Amino acid sequence: MITELGHFALILAFLVSLVQMVMPLVGAHKRWPGWMAVAEPAATLQFLLVASSFAALTYAFVVSDFSLKLVYENSHSAKPMIYKISGVWGNHEGSMLLWVLILALFGACAAWFGSNIPPTLRARVLAVQSSVSAAFYAFIIFTSNPFTRLSVPPIDGTDLNPLLQDPGLAFHPPFLYLGYVGLSICFSFAVAALIEGRVDAAWGRWVRPWTLAAWIFLTIGIALGSWWAYYELGWGGFWFWDPVENASFMPWLFAAALLHSAIVVEKRESLKSWTILLAILAFGFSLIGTFIVRSGLLTSVHAFANDPVRGKFILYILLFFTGGALTLFAARSNVMESKGVFGVVSRESALVLNNILLAVSSFVVFVGTMWPFVAEMLFERKLSVGAPFFNMAFTPFMVVLGLILPVGAMISWKRGKLDRVLRSLAPAFVLAVALMGLVWAMQTGRSLMGPIGVFLGTWIVAGAVTDLIGRTGQSRDFSRLLRLPRAEWGKAVAHAGLGITMLGIAGLLAWQEEDIRVAQIDEPWTVGDFEFTLLSVNRVQGPNYNSTMGEVRVTANGREIAVLNPEKRVYPVAQMPTTEAAIDYRVMRDVYVVIGDPQDNGGWVMRVYIKPLANWIWAGAIIMALGGCLSLSDRRYRIAAGARKTAPAQGVPAE
Amino acid sequence: MKGITMRRDGTTSCILGMLFALMATVALAVQPDEILDDPALEARARDISAGLRCLVCQNESIDESNASLARDLRILVRERIMAGDTDEEVVAFIVDRYGEFVLLKPTAGGWNWLLWASGPGLFLLALVVGMAYVRRRSLASGAGDEGLSPDEQKRLDELLKGEEG
Numbered sequence: 001m002i003t004e005l006g007h008f009a010l011i012l013a014f015l016v017s018l019v020q021m022v023m024p025l026v027g028a029h030k031r032w033p034g035w036m037a038v039a040e041p042a043a044t045l046q047f048l049l050v051a052s053s054f055a056a057l058t059y060a061f062v063v064s065d066f067s068l069k070l071v072y073e074n075s076h077s078a079k080p081m082i083y084k085i086s087g088v089w090g091n092h093e094g095s096m097l098l099w100v101l102i103l104a105l106f107g108a109c110a111a112w113f114g115s116n117i118p119p120t121l122r123a124r125v126l127a128v129q130s131s132v133s134a135a136f137y138a139f140i141i142f143t144s145n146p147f148t149r150l151s152v153p154p155i156d157g158t159d160l161n162p163l164l165q166d167p168g169l170a171f172h173p174p175f176l177y178l179g180y181v182g183l184s185i186c187f188s189f190a191v192a193a194l195i196e197g198r199v200d201a202a203w204g205r206w207v208r209p210w211t212l213a214a215w216i217f218l219t220i221g222i223a224l225g226s227w228w229a230y231y232e233l234g235w236g237g238f239w240f241w242d243p244v245e246n247a248s249f250m251p252w253l254f255a256a257a258l259l260h261s262a263i264v265v266e267k268r269e270s271l272k273s274w275t276i277l278l279a280i281l282a283f284g285f286s287l288i289g290t291f292i293v294r295s296g297l298l299t300s301v302h303a304f305a306n307d308p309v310r311g312k313f314i315l316y317i318l319l320f321f322t323g324g325a326l327t328l329f330a331a332r333s334n335v336m337e338s339k340g341v342f343g344v345v346s347r348e349s350a351l352v353l354n355n356i357l358l359a360v361s362s363f364v365v366f367v368g369t370m371w372p373f374v375a376e377m378l379f380e381r382k383l384s385v386g387a388p389f390f391n392m393a394f395t396p397f398m399v400v401l402g403l404i405l406p407v408g409a410m411i412s413w414k415r416g417k418l419d420r421v422l423r424s425l426a427p428a429f430v431l432a433v434a435l436m437g438l439v440w441a442m443q444t445g446r447s448l449m450g451p452i453g454v455f456l457g458t459w460i461v462a463g464a465v466t467d468l469i470g471r472t473g474q475s476r477d478f479s480r481l482l483r484l485p486r487a488e489w490g491k492a493v494a495h496a497g498l499g500i501t502m503l504g505i506a507g508l509l510a511w512q513e514e515d516i517r518v519a520q521i522d523e524p525w526t527v528g529d530f531e532f533t534l535l536s537v538n539r540v541q542g543p544n545y546n547s548t549m550g551e552v553r554v555t556a557n558g559r560e561i562a563v564l565n566p567e568k569r570v571y572p573v574a575q576m577p578t579t580e581a582a583i584d585y586r587v588m589r590d591v592y593v594v595i596g597d598p599q600d601n602g603g604w605v606m607r608v609y610i611k612p613l614a615n616w617i618w619a620g621a622i623i624m625a626l627g628g629c630l631s632l633s634d635r636r637y638r639i640a641a642g643a644r645k646t647a648p649a650q651g652v653p654a655e
Numbered sequence: 656m657k658g659i660t661m662r663r664d665g666t667t668s669c670i671l672g673m674l675f676a677l678m679a680t681v682a683l684a685v686q687p688d689e690i691l692d693d694p695a696l697e698a699r700a701r702d703i704s705a706g707l708r709c710l711v712c713q714n715e716s717i718d719e720s721n722a723s724l725a726r727d728l729r730i731l732v733r734e735r736i737m738a739g740d741t742d743e744e745v746v747a748f749i750v751d752r753y754g755e756f757v758l759l760k761p762t763a764g765g766w767n768w769l770l771w772a773s774g775p776g777l778f779l780l781a782l783v784v785g786m787a788y789v790r791r792r793s794l795a796s797g798a799g800d801e802g803l804s805p806d807e808q809k810r811l812d813e814l815l816k817g818e819e820g
Contacts, residue, residue: 200810341795356785379766389759389760605687607684
């Protein structure tokens, strides 16, 4: 019964979304306040309906109602509760329901927190947002209904893919979707502004918090996925340039570009049409990502329904919204002339370069991802584009971005003095070069990557610190830092996070050590500075799996630093084995131990990796997200939010 | 979500995927018995393997993959190295048998130059357009004015207060 109510609520939400799509748009055009006012309650109602539909599906998973096809195919009664819940979005239909839930949530948030936005613009934003929702409701209801019943309910389910039964991955999709789908509201703002025919500084200010929020979620989501790959896949890779990873990375790059260009719109009323275009592209690439994951067009390791009918439906949605928005853009972009005047050497120019690098690198990822398909369709060549291509074609742009970042971040708006910025950055540069020289001298390998990465990472982090110190003024009054706008702190923290991630990637890739061997019980072996001993191997029974668990003692200089328990698990219901690496996490390095198969003549295959700076990759990502949060909490957004009650003392902080 | 093998062609893919996955994690990537005694030769084998695609998996190199076919290919690479082939000859040997699909780094031959040139090409184009834009802004009238004009400031204040229409 609850299931049917959930299904019904979803259909009602679809109908509400149609009303919300049409009435406010007509109202805004005809200046009918009553019709425009429909948008807000409709957005709230739509959210409540989808939320109850989602709750109904979650309930079915929690109580293991195997009369539902989806629950039967993706759950099992013996599964721990957290994975019963994460099973809701661990499949195509349920994840689409989560997708529309988040769409409706962002729409509702725009309605709740958008009281300072002019009524016509608000009505149009909510209408456009609802049109996206409507398309996806139709997609779910007509091609991917999660509420399908089975005529003969089976006794038990077939279990969720064991690789997905993991805390890191349980929360990876919701964050990713919050990011992906969060960009929809930027898209709605862009299209609404095009319909309205007006883009000004205030528009930049409204759109920026949404972009920030989406980017923060996307950053966390991607970091979680990458961290999961690192510890779960058994050899510590963290990025594979898989089509589906690329699908989440492209919107991230566009969102990062959009974040920066929206600042220029807000502060300098320039780059307006480019920013609108970016907002459209960012969400367009989210849709492309959805299409790639769910159409089966590209070969990907990510398991998801790949059904041509569904693929076609999403392709139409993609073409309609991006095509429509871009057409509107072409017709209306002439109304968005730039107002700000700035010199060639200025923050504005630096941000233009930032946008060029981010957009072009995202485009490179796009071309690389789609090329196998293009080559097969047009030139009848079956070929692959894998990690080596992306490493070569993508990395140079990030290197250039890292080089200019500290300079661009410190140069003044309008008309900057390059020599002054360079002079204040000189200590940071010297430090970065010194560290580069040090690791160059210390490393034994031939790789250039380590030293270059260390240089870039140090340069960016030290640059961010220099920027903050510069804010203390001539008198070096550090109490000024406390009064600094949060956005300035956010900028420095997020940039430093990027530097830390770069340090981590360089350290891991350049100085990783690997050892593969057959280990006998109680016979120690040495890798790098560490000595390993396999003490025992035991069979352990988990809640829904059987495990072969090794016990490995790790010592350094004769002192025990850890006892690790690498596992091989077999999930009998899904008939699938997984490897569970055991990792000793430390700040400067991880020790990563994996147990393999027993050998006929005794002993076990053991793999050991020493991974320097591995944690810095994800720590950097979390610091980036933290910087985003700081920026999001900046006073100027709160002032804007409360503008009705308390008029701001001054308009815009000029800097 | 690596290791979940799915094939693009058709509905039997799921079952196949499961089978591959099952075969997959039984053995783990490079096995001790595959490793060559000479570390220099082994390092070459690893480098070559990292650039070759495991054909039954998706987007994994044979160096990372657990599938049995990947193991066969790894052994083949090492056999060719032991037979005295150069790196290029080993790769050519594998490409002859399995097609250019095995190459994770596509060649620049044929229309593939477009793939390789697209990034640098677009970057140059974007630089030219960006520079033109920046130059136009720097030459625009009123260079050097301070912040928002009084009109702009007033308009912004109004917008922030929730201007109607």
